[in-house]
Amino acid sequence: MELISGKEISAAVKSEIAEEVEQMVSAGHKRPHLAVIIVGHDGASETYVASKVKSCAQVGFKSSEIRYEDDITQEELLSTINKLNNDDDVDGFIVQLPLPKHIDEDTVIQAIDPNKDVDGFHPISVGKMVQGLPTFLPATPAGIVELLKRYKIETSGKHCVVVGRSNIVGTPMSVLMSRKEEWANCTVTICHSRTKNIEEITRQADILIVALGVPHFIKGDMVKEGAVVIDVGIHRVKSDKTKSGWKLIGDVDFDEVSKKSSFITPVPGGVGPMTIASLLQNTLISVRRKMK
């Protein structure tokens, strides 16, 4: 069993980005600029945004954090998005989700200029992904593809089973892995809450990608010997073995499944760090497009 270290790969990706940025700046170009809008004070959102801002600094990007209290109106938010759309210095920006209930997330996401949609959540980005056209890929699926590539996991003709059908992970992941690309070409099955006898499906997986949001859902007997297992879940649970009294676990029962898998991502340090690496890569793609 080999661990797939998202921590190491994301560090490698960031270091490649940092190098490219320094070359750009040396050649007289401006620094790439990623802006993040955050509304309210959701704990998880605060953590993610802080991490994104820190990562920008690590790779030499300029970053802006635009903060609003959760009583901001939808109109004010849309007006800020419009400003960022028209700000030539901003190469890409994201609106950290979730938003307060009085704001319609779909309207907000669709207001983002697709050329700056580095989260890849705009319908036009999703549609281009499905059609195999150049676009910003959603960050978590793109990060998983990067992991599979860098660990040289053979995908062509393999059976990839995706557990979970969310719009931001499961569904785009299933589409990407079926595409006619060297890094994909899988037979793909997508499972979800309505799937019957799910263990019969997961046991067929050469590559099992789990994004259901249920702690330790995948047990050892649900996995084929030698499978590649990618765990997108992250849950904080009580533990008497850590100083803090808490630990992080995934959707996969790591102790059981790692005994059978050929490759497996740990939680933490697996898929998580790749999401931000992909966001930075998307921002760089936006910069390169403008330079052309």
Added chain:
Amino acid sequence: MELISGKEISAAVKSEIAEEVEQMVSAGHKRPHLAVIIVGHDGASETYVASKVKSCAQVGFKSSEIRYEDDITQEELLSTINKLNNDDDVDGFIVQLPLPKHIDEDTVIQAIDPNKDVDGFHPISVGKMVQGLPTFLPATPAGIVELLKRYKIETSGKHCVVVGRSNIVGTPMSVLMSRKEEWANCTVTICHSRTKNIEEITRQADILIVALGVPHFIKGDMVKEGAVVIDVGIHRVKSDKTKSGWKLIGDVDFDEVSKKSSFITPVPGGVGPMTIASLLQNTLISVRRKMK
């Protein structure tokens, strides 16, 4: 074994549309208007366009056929699209594919106003479909969903296997059948040319949708007893049993497979007629939206 008659269902759909159109017109509204652009004289395209124009007449739609020789420039075509985008009388329009090689199909499709994209081929339409937002569904997959609905085929929790990953049928079909909707909620597997041991996958299908483009690819031993089989393929082959010397066959070997299936679409008269019915439905959706 019961035949799924696309011929009958499309006639029923058209008759419902015709009734709604007459009510609209009686209430003082204009007739729905579908425009079709055709470039060159491809035989299949001519047949499809003629059939679309005829169907418009059947349901009381106004139709326009805009014809160009295959030496039209991309700029001229884009200029026509721009005119149709801005013509308030036109509720929806399509550009019949394929286009001559000197014209970029993606550029042309992306020039269509998504509010008039009744083929559902614009990336923003595809992205909204994936995200479960209201949009124009691509005609063939939408027609298949309509067939499953009208024959009351149970889909929830069933294993749907889609053979073929094209942008216009296989891929959108696989996404639609996995959505959290009463008419979907399937576990979905998508297979294609790179799939190994494809018969092991197709034999698991409760619902088998075949859009690979290979005549009689699916044989009796590739199908589970009692499966629902939908055949999207259509091929003209020589026959000594018809007057013309030709007959139409599908991707499914009907004689073999119909002995095992619970429901099956014939070729012709199965999926084919539904594509145009869906196009008319999309045009009506566009009209209803504007009336709101």
